[in-house]
Amino acid sequence: MTDILMPALSPTMEEGKLAKWLVKVGDKVRSGDVIAEIETDKATMEVEAADEGIVEAILAPEGAEGVKVNSVIARLQGGGAQPAATAPAEGAVQVAIAATAAASSPATPPPASLAAETPSGPTVRLSVRDSLRDAMAEEMRRDPSVFLMGEEVAQYQGAYKVSRGLLEEFGPARVIDTPITEHGFAGLGVGAAMAGLKPIVEFMTFNFAMQAIDQIINSAAKTHYMSGGQISCPIVFRGPNGAAARVAAQHSQDYAAWYAHVPGLKVVAPYDGADAKGLLKSAIRDPNPVVFLEHEMLYGHEFDVPASDEWLVPLGSARIHRQGADVTLVAYSRMVGVALAAADLLAAQGIEAEVIDLRTLRPLDHGTVVASVVKTHRLVTVEEGWGPMGVGAEVAARVVADAFDFLDAPPERVSQADTPLPYAANLEALALPTAESVVAAALKACYR
Amino acid sequence: MARVSASKTATAARRSGSEEGPVPDREQLLAYYRSMLLIRRFEERAGQLYGMGLIGGFCHLYIGQEAIAVGMHAAQRAGDQVITGYREHGHMLAAGVSPRSVMAELTGRAAGVAKGKGGSMHMFDAERGFYGGHGIVGAQVSLGTGLALANRYRNDGKVAFVYFGDGAANQGQVYESFNMAELWRLPVVYVIENNQYAMGTSVERSSSETHLFRRGASFNIPGEEVDGMDVLAVREAGLRAAAHARSGKGPYLLEMKTYRYRGHSMSDPGKYRTREEIDEVRKTRDPIEHLQERLAREGAVDEAATRAMDAEIKEAVADAAEFARTAPEPDASELMTEIYVEAAV
Ligand SMILES: Cc1ncc(C[n+]2csc(CCOP(=O)(O)OP(=O)(O)O)c2C)c(N)n1
Ligand SMILES: [Mg+2]
Numbered sequence: 001m002t003d004i005l006m007p008a009l010s011p012t013m014e015e016g017k018l019a020k021w022l023v024k025v026g027d028k029v030r031s032g033d034v035i036a037e038i039e040t041d042k043a044t045m046e047v048e049a050a051d052e053g054i055v056e057a058i059l060a061p062e063g064a065e066g067v068k069v070n071s072v073i074a075r076l077q078g079g080g081a082q083p084a085a086t087a088p089a090e091g092a093v094q095v096a097i098a099a100t101a102a103a104s105s106p107a108t109p110p111p112a113s114l115a116a117e118t119p120s121g122p123t124v125r126l127s128v129r130d131s132l133r134d135a136m137a138e139e140m141r142r143d144p145s146v147f148l149m150g151e152e153v154a155q156y157q158g159a160y161k162v163s164r165g166l167l168e169e170f171g172p173a174r175v176i177d178t179p180i181t182e183h184g185f186a187g188l189g190v191g192a193a194m195a196g197l198k199p200i201v202e203f204m205t206f207n208f209a210m211q212a213i214d215q216i217i218n219s220a221a222k223t224h225y226m227s228g229g230q231i232s233c234p235i236v237f238r239g240p241n242g243a244a245a246r247v248a249a250q251h252s253q254d255y256a257a258w259y260a261h262v263p264g265l266k267v268v269a270p271y272d273g274a275d276a277k278g279l280l281k282s283a284i285r286d287p288n289p290v291v292f293l294e295h296e297m298l299y300g301h302e303f304d305v306p307a308s309d310e311w312l313v314p315l316g317s318a319r320i321h322r323q324g325a326d327v328t329l330v331a332y333s334r335m336v337g338v339a340l341a342a343a344d345l346l347a348a349q350g351i352e353a354e355v356i357d358l359r360t361l362r363p364l365d366h367g368t369v370v371a372s373v374v375k376t377h378r379l380v381t382v383e384e385g386w387g388p389m390g391v392g393a394e395v396a397a398r399v400v401a402d403a404f405d406f407l408d409a410p411p412e413r414v415s416q417a418d419t420p421l422p423y424a425a426n427l428e429a430l431a432l433p434t435a436e437s438v439v440a441a442a443l444k445a446c447y448r
Numbered sequence: 449m450a451r452v453s454a455s456k457t458a459t460a461a462r463r464s465g466s467e468e469g470p471v472p473d474r475e476q477l478l479a480y481y482r483s484m485l486l487i488r489r490f491e492e493r494a495g496q497l498y499g500m501g502l503i504g505g506f507c508h509l510y511i512g513q514e515a516i517a518v519g520m521h522a523a524q525r526a527g528d529q530v531i532t533g534y535r536e537h538g539h540m541l542a543a544g545v546s547p548r549s550v551m552a553e554l555t556g557r558a559a560g561v562a563k564g565k566g567g568s569m570h571m572f573d574a575e576r577g578f579y580g581g582h583g584i585v586g587a588q589v590s591l592g593t594g595l596a597l598a599n600r601y602r603n604d605g606k607v608a609f610v611y612f613g614d615g616a617a618n619q620g621q622v623y624e625s626f627n628m629a630e631l632w633r634l635p636v637v638y639v640i641e642n643n644q645y646a647m648g649t650s651v652e653r654s655s656s657e658t659h660l661f662r663r664g665a666s667f668n669i670p671g672e673e674v675d676g677m678d679v680l681a682v683r684e685a686g687l688r689a690a691a692h693a694r695s696g697k698g699p700y701l702l703e704m705k706t707y708r709y710r711g712h713s714m715s716d717p718g719k720y721r722t723r724e725e726i727d728e729v730r731k732t733r734d735p736i737e738h739l740q741e742r743l744a745r746e747g748a749v750d751e752a753a754t755r756a757m758d759a760e761i762k763e764a765v766a767d768a769a770e771f772a773r774t775a776p777e778p779d780a781s782e783l784m785t786e787i788y789v790e791a792a793v
Pocket of ligand 1 (some may be wrong): 180182204208211375535553584585586612613614615616617641643645646647712
């Protein structure tokens with residue numbers, strides 16, 4: 001007898017819906033046969049049998065929602081000698097190991113303290129993924145010169161399903177699948193922007209934009225200056241940035257500091273859905289090249305997002321997510337969630353943290369940060385990338401320069417360990433900032 | 449199958465046929481069969497462990513493409529180098545790396561080939577000349593050409609075998625490498641594993657020239673199309689290509705027509721092709737069944753013998769899975785080691 005377990009079908013999947021059974025009790029299955037369809041937030045996927053045997057029982061009925069990864073969904077009978085790794089007696093151990101792996105994945109649920117800061121006016125509950133999609137769709141409706149280009153953005157509906165439905169609405173002339181040629185299509189995008197179009201170039205992830213970084217920096221960022229203002233480059237480079245889960249060194253990097261270093265670029269890295277939408281719309285309308293850094297781990301998170309088509313968040317303004325008088329936590333992208341979780345932990349110890357989401361890294365809203373430090377006298381920066389020469393270093397330097405007399409403690413920086421990101425679950429967990437490491441830094445800044 | 453040749457020497461080399469190795473004997477055929485079956489069963493198990501959360505991140509299975517790693521390995525000599533992309537589990541097994549250490553890398557354990565630091569997409573075995581396992585599409589082509597540059601520099605008779613996909617074949621650095629490889633007559637064999645899709649994009653939707661073996665033509669690199677589902681055809685073409693490269697004539701390009709049965713990675717909804725298309729290939733072109741039929745036809749092996757081999761492989765894979773599940777994770781101190789080579793004082 002073999003248990004068939006609910007499979008994990010992506011690096012970040014924790015549960016799914018059992019959409020359809022393609023076998024019934026009594027059916028004989030062979031390894032490789034498709035036995036069921038499962039829906040995740042991203043897609044519908046087929047489940048293939050990995051063992052042979054006869055279906056003895058179906059335990060998760062068709063239509064069951066929220067079926068946890070690794071729970072038993074069906075049972076097979078027979079099929080010859082069962083290899084040790086699937087013997088039922090060991091099921092409990094497997095589940096325990098898988099649970100540890102899941103716990104170490106860096107997903108952070110949005111903390112409760114966020115609800116206070118939602119924008120006014122009617123809102124809809126939307127995932128970050130769909131907020132980004134809506135931003136693009138609205139701007140494409142508004143301006144016929146806006147188009148989307150990248151790998152798998154059209155027929156596949158986006159590798160992370162961010163462009164879902166856009167091909168159907170706007171057609172293949174405006175939603176363009178490219179070959180795997182980042183350097184080339186980024187250059188084409190920049191050229192089209194120079195000619196007056198407004199391309200949105202999606203990188204499947206920003207790790208692959210390194211193939212194209214020359215065009216982003218040498219061509220997109222500098223041409224307006226070099227041409228004495230004759231030629232501009234209204235383009236958005238967007239895609240997921242930072243560490244996903246267990247995808248290891250070449251696929252887990254935060255490029256915020258890299259791009260924020262460059263004059264001529266604007267750099268945006270939103271946390272919640274309202275900002276993701278409002279900032280992307282502003283980025284598309286901006287006459288300059290904008291690097292728009294999303295986060296895969298946030299795509300599935302839902303937030304209240306203004307329903308208005310004219311919901312714009314200006315580039316270059318930070319947002320105070322949570323008020324506090326004792327210490328200032330400065331973060332961007334997924335680390336805002338980590339900082340908010342840390343603030344909840346600190347509150348339990350009687351320390352009120354102010355949490356600032358930078359939202360835009362270039363131009364940096366220095367005023368909001370300084371004003372907060374003037375109030376709290378303490379600064380902790382949090383970034384997912386490496387610390388040396390990083391965003392935290394820049395923020396700390398500016399605070400020291402402008403609010404030196406208000407600081408009661410040296411600024412603290414929390415960042416990824418100074419190493420390529422390892423694959424092993426335990427090492428990965430040690431490498432990335434957590435609410436606990438932010439709390440430790442805040443306590444240090446508070447001399448506690 | 450189809451060929452393109454931009455140089456007369458290449459045509460001559462192919463016609464002579466003398467550089468091809470001897471026809472494989474029964475033992476060799478059985479070894480290829482065994483190796484392909486090991487990869488198939490290993491990958492099925494890896495898919496299962498992924499589903500259980502024991503393997504994380506991206507995991508790209510090699511099922512369907514086994515004949516290429518195995519047939520090409522048969523064309524290599526000790527000391528030759530191999531480099532490929534993230535779909536490398538099969539290449540590692542074909543190179544003789546133990547299933548235990550590959551599987552333990554997949555589960556991120558200290559006993560893995562890269563101590564659990566690299567994972568599914570980044571596996572290396574320097575001793576066997578296996579230079580990875582690279583996650584960035586196309587990067588291995590320049591790197592592999594650099595391995596060949598080192599071989600030419602040292603004149604050591606080694607050949608670099610560089611594998612990449614049909615999707616990777618569109619990256620610019622591939623052509624920059626082709627140009628230098630031919631210009632400097634580097635001993636490199638380029639193997640395009642054309643499984644017809646790059647993620648969800650078919651070759652037709654991404655390539656203006658869909659006959660990828662012609663992609664070297666404007667650099668004067670001879671190329672041929674090979675049935676990548678036939679381990680013996682792969683081996684023969686591999687021997688031809690290796691002989692060309694080893695004799696100082698420069699690079700050679702092989703386009704292997706193949707197919708991946710599973711999704712691009714474990715998280716691929718697979719809406720870009722039909723179930724029927726997959727089933728058709730499995731039914732009519734499967735590399736393992738193909739060889740099995742041949743073995744049976746020639747009376748080289750009876751059913752009892754293949755069944756015994758199946759059982760033995762199942763056992764080896766189960767052992768690897770059990771080992772990879774229970775082996776300890778790397779020590780926390782490993783986080784900060786091997787970032788730099790410690791300079792000898
Ligand atoms: C530079 C770069 N761009 C994009 C990706 C994402 N990606 C990983 S594999 C892949 C498809 C590659 O297809 P192909 O070269 O045909 O190899 P196959 O997966 O079929 O073996 C893509 C787009 C990447 N890893 N690196
Ligand atoms: Mg391919």
